[in-house]
Amino acid sequence: MKKVLIPTKLDAVARETLNANGSYEVVQDDSQELATLASQHSDTYALIVRSEKVTAEIIDAMPTLKVIIRAGAGYNTIDIKHARSKGVDVMNTPGANANAVAEEVVALMLADARHVVAADASTRAGKWEKKNFMGKEVTGKTIGIVGFGAIGQLVAKRLSGFDVKILAYDPFLSDERARDLGAESVELTDIFAKCDYVSLHMPENDDTRGIINKSLIARMKNGATIINCARAGILNENDLRELKADKGLRFLNDVYPKDEAADQTVTDIADIMLPHLGASTVEANFNAAKRSATQLIGYDEKGIASYVVNRDVPMGLDRAYSELAYALAHTCRGIAGGNKQMKLIETSFYGDLARFGDWLLVQIVAALSDDFDRTQGYDAALEYLKEMGVEYFNRETDTSKGYGNAITVDVTTSVDAAHFKRVSVRGTVAEGNMMISRINDFDKLYFEPSGTAVLFIYKDRPGVIGQIGHTLAEAGINIDDMRNPHDPSGVDSLALMRITGKADCDVVEKIAQQIEALHASCISY
Ligand SMILES: NC(=O)C1=CN([C@@H]2O[C@H](COP(=O)(O)OP(=O)(O)OC[C@H]3O[C@@H](n4cnc5c(N)ncnc54)[C@H](O)[C@@H]3O)[C@@H](O)[C@H]2O)C=CC1
Numbered sequence: 001m002k003k004v005l006i007p008t009k010l011d012a013v014a015r016e017t018l019n020a021n022g023s024y025e026v027v028q029d030d031s032q033e034l035a036t037l038a039s040q041h042s043d044t045y046a047l048i049v050r051s052e053k054v055t056a057e058i059i060d061a062m063p064t065l066k067v068i069i070r071a072g073a074g075y076n077t078i079d080i081k082h083a084r085s086k087g088v089d090v091m092n093t094p095g096a097n098a099n100a101v102a103e104e105v106v107a108l109m110l111a112d113a114r115h116v117v118a119a120d121a122s123t124r125a126g127k128w129e130k131k132n133f134m135g136k137e138v139t140g141k142t143i144g145i146v147g148f149g150a151i152g153q154l155v156a157k158r159l160s161g162f163d164v165k166i167l168a169y170d171p172f173l174s175d176e177r178a179r180d181l182g183a184e185s186v187e188l189t190d191i192f193a194k195c196d197y198v199s200l201h202m203p204e205n206d207d208t209r210g211i212i213n214k215s216l217i218a219r220m221k222n223g224a225t226i227i228n229c230a231r232a233g234i235l236n237e238n239d240l241r242e243l244k245a246d247k248g249l250r251f252l253n254d255v256y257p258k259d260e261a262a263d264q265t266v267t268d269i270a271d272i273m274l275p276h277l278g279a280s281t282v283e284a285n286f287n288a289a290k291r292s293a294t295q296l297i298g299y300d301e302k303g304i305a306s307y308v309v310n311r312d313v314p315m316g317l318d319r320a321y322s323e324l325a326y327a328l329a330h331t332c333r334g335i336a337g338g339n340k341q342m343k344l345i346e347t348s349f350y351g352d353l354a355r356f357g358d359w360l361l362v363q364i365v366a367a368l369s370d371d372f373d374r375t376q377g378y379d380a381a382l383e384y385l386k387e388m389g390v391e392y393f394n395r396e397t398d399t400s401k402g403y404g405n406a407i408t409v410d411v412t413t414s415v416d417a418a419h420f421k422r423v424s425v426r427g428t429v430a431e432g433n434m435m436i437s438r439i440n441d442f443d444k445l446y447f448e449p450s451g452t453a454v455l456f457i458y459k460d461r462p463g464v465i466g467q468i469g470h471t472l473a474e475a476g477i478n479i480d481d482m483r484n485p486h487d488p489s490g491v492d493s494l495a496l497m498r499i500t501g502k503a504d505c506d507v508v509e510k511i512a513q514q515i516e517a518l519h520a521s522c523i524s525y
């Protein structure tokens, strides 16, 4: 049984769904600190949280932890890099609480437009301040949405009944897509210059922290409103403080640097403050809980990792090596012939790369198969290979070879029922560039796998390179770079060339016949 720890007020449907599956022992307890629960349940396999802070210490307190699920959208509260370094996948449940936040935005807009909060307090106090509470209408206004994802799009949809004009800014939004969703895609500066309401709906991360600053706020129309139901960190609150009174801006807020009782720093500038209530509806809590449980089951039973958000390069590994692993396997595949039946994959990870072998295997399997994508994990890669009937063997590496940080990928494919062909490619990264250093017995290549490469193996004799160059030239193809070593016996030669333009199979085939090649292939990187 896999232990699942739920240290939060999450709908019981998560627990019920996992219990019904039969593979999980669920501990749900929101009465104690997460740190206490983590040390009590150090054998936890999966942790399901809402906004609870999951620090490196908490992750380390559960050495068997494999997956953290954020029942919600924003995962800035989880140390995803530390999780990655410990082989822990982090997932969120995108969209599960989006409608709740969209409705909260509409609630804040209307409440502020009609002074609902202050007028309620005043009337309860026995006053009759009808004249003081002159309101305004949302209908017909221009609304700017920054971050046009699940929530941003639903804000636009829910507000459409008010006949508003929606301007949206999102770096991943095309004009067509915006139009389809009832919005106009504009630059960030235009949102601030043109809108009566600006609602923030992007995640907080290194790119967005403090992005809503003085230069943007200064562009706002007098009397316009900023709504922040995303994360406190994306808005520079001192910049807003500086400009707010002069411009008569309104500020409606749901989010704070820390989710806890305190004298909040924005109290002086916020016109309405809620205690991070965006996702706090019965429906959103149910949706996020249900999704957490079903995503965990899908992850465990089918290797579905599409919700994993931290499959980035692990700490300590240069991203170039993950590209190298992919490029080497892609080269093997190109030489072996893409549609051959794979039987065996062997790898060697030299130097510091030895400890990242599991992670690098994912890149290798993804390069060797169109059906396996690079965002999946090591377990999913092994499972996939097993399903495909492919054996995998990672060799112990011999540091005395002096290869530094290098990778070898060998792929054995079946040529017919009884015969196998093995392609072996080794490579490294030098001065930030990927290099193929060996293909089968052809050593010291130092060839950069990029663009389009053609490769011919032939019985060594004079004049062959001239013939290849001539036929390529006839087809309008130039040679950018070239290696031409002999094998150790001196009998065979390899011509490995990077060419301009696209690969042309007919030309490669023609050359192969002209030079009586033992092997010819063409690889696009
Ligand atoms: N107040 C609350 O209770 C809740 C707050 N949230 C916050 O809202 C955020 C958005 O949630 P969803 O819409 O569900 O996520 P989402 O991932 O569907 O949408 C986020 C959008 O922001 C865009 N984006 C990324 N960088 C950007 C940038 N620099 N400028 C503008 N847009 C950028 C992305 O392309 C994406 O379309 C979450 O990350 C979370 O921090 C989410 C749920 C509840």
Ligand SMILES: O=C(O)C(=O)COP(=O)(O)O
Pocket (backbone or CB within 6 Å): 050, 051, 052, 071, 072, 073, 074, 075, 097, 276, 277, 278, 279, 280
């Ligand atoms: O999903 C999100 O990003 C949220 O901010 C919701 O947080 P909560 O689950 O209500 O603590």
